[in-house]
Amino acid sequence: MTIKPLADRVVIKMVEAEETTKSGIILAGNAKEKPQVAEVISVGPGGMVDGKEVKMYLKEGQKVLMSQYAGTNVKIDGQEYIILRQSDILAVVE
Template identity: 60%
Template sequence: MKIRPIGDRILIKFKEREEVTKSGIVLPDTVKEKPQIAEVIEVGPGGIVDGEKVEMVVKKGDKVIVSKYAGTEIKIDGEEYTIIRQDDVLAIIEED
């Protein structure tokens, strides 16, 4: 199944966080924070939001930092994804 976001929405997949601390302590799911770094899987075409034209800045394959509690979580074919608006992207990670 393929998901194609509409408007200024972006389909992302969060990177998994380590479940064990550096000192070897295993963290239960209840104390883990939601990760903020994600990979962009698909990007909507942009469009008009609140009367203004929105150009999409992010592209498929980008690694981004997103707002902590942004988006709508969905599960497709056993994989977890999140759909967010471009405004929820705080930064694009550029690797040297």
């Protein structure tokens, strides 16, 4: 099953948190930070949203930073995704 977002919506999947620090220390489950970096899975077509023209500038496969409590969590075929507005994306990670 695929997810096709509407209007200015974006489907993202969270990137797994690091298991070890840069110095090689293995982190316990509760010591890991909740990741805010996600990969763009699918992008809506944009168009008129609330009477304003919205141009979509995100592309599939990009890594992005998102607002911590933004979007709606959905689970499809055992995978967890978040659907949110493009305006809830804070930055593109390069």
